[in-house]
Amino acid sequence: GARRILLAGHMDTVFDDGTAAARPFSMGGDHAHGPGVSDDKGGLLAGIHAIEALDALGWDQYAELVLLATPDEEIGSPVSRPVTEAAAAEADCALALECARENGDLVIARKGVADLRVTVTGRAAHAGIEPERGAHAALAAAHLVVALQALNGRFPDVSVNVGVLRSGSRPNIVPADAELHVEIRSSSAHGLDECRRAVEDLARTPSVPGTRTVVEVTDVCPPMEDTAPGRRLAETALRVGAALGLRVGAAATGGVGDANIIAGTGTPVLDGLGPVGGGDHGPDEWLDVSSVPGRVALLAALITEVGDPHGGPRL
Incomplete structure (x- = not known):
């Protein structure tokens, strides 16, 4: 039947109180700057806008579509971890919204x-x-x-x-x-x-x-291990990206995130589905605003692929 899909991102940043006032959101060319623009505000907004786009199109070929926004990922998810685990255990697959690597790569594994x-x-x-x-x-x-x-x-x-x-x-x-x-x-x-x-x-x-x-x-x-179901999700995302004219790869990273907790439940997960960004946790953190339309389209199209029980990938 139709699949249950979990989208996961986090609302918190690593920065001290007052950082946003001292270094507020700004734009310079195609780059947005400010605390959390890449980690993870850009990804959360991508998830919200992808869902809104699908809703506007009337697409509902899924059993359930859940957007989970956690408040404590940067300190190890001490409170939200049981909530994430429960939501992941009920999902057929998960798409995590951390921003893509600086070269646009998705994330198939995390230590x-x-x-x-x-x-x-x-x-x-x-x-x-x-x-x-x-x-x-x-x-x-x-x-x-x-x-x-x-x-x-x-x-x-x-x-x-x-x-x-x-x-x-x-x-x-x-x-x-x-x-x-x-x-x-x-x-x-x-x-x-x-x-x-x-x-x-x-x-x-x-x-x-x-x-x-x-x-x-x-x-x-737990690690987000490089698994066969995760690979199939990545292959679907790469195929969807190619159809949209996007050059997308897949990579492993040493950083941890919500996707680690999801992977620990055994649910297939793919990460890095937010826009392209970098400089996380530092004063030069940036988000490539020109990547937003394409990455939101990729996320929305991927949701339709994995949610459709007939046309989606074998998980």
Whole structure:
């Protein structure tokens, strides 16, 4: 029968309060500038206008068409994630509205992320009088940072970064505690698990006697893996784009988004269906306004392709 289609974008940006007032929306030639024009205001507007265009044409060959706008994607979707998962689980396919890559490419894969908190516990002592009675947590943490960074390159398409290292309170005390915040990125769920186990193995053998290390997984965002159903969605989009005279490709990226959460439910998803933009998260963020008509047309036409139970692709 007719298919259930989910369109997904996000309303929030990374910028501090007052940024829009200090650096408001502006136009320069074919480029729009301002906080969030590419990530993700342009994509959200594309979704709204595509639906309005289809509604004006009277097209309703779908079981359900849902536009989901989340408010917290930039901080990891702590509140909206269950809503996104529920909507995705009910959908036959999903089209995510992050803007296209700078060259117009759609996104067929996004890396997943595992965030870890690694806590090292040692024993405090006076650094001048009796340092031998201490167990230097900062030293153990320093060795661990070196070992963790050395995991880069061990597993295919997996990266590790120790982004935060904290320890100590005074220069005359052997530190009793240390904390590391570690990020693992991988194109596959298997890669995330494999690397996490490697981190746990390192933690079991501390380099400083008397210290103990505990690894806690604080968050996991699943990868949007390159799958056969996703490829078929991309092939349909490329065919639709060619019919519209648009040069469209497909690529993988290391950034995460709403599409990762959708992919984690097993629902086929294609991302990058907003207009062409770039410079995300920075002061020079831009949107190519000349790309808007073509990209909205592509999105609307793709919705008709995947929604039609007779003419759409096999998912």
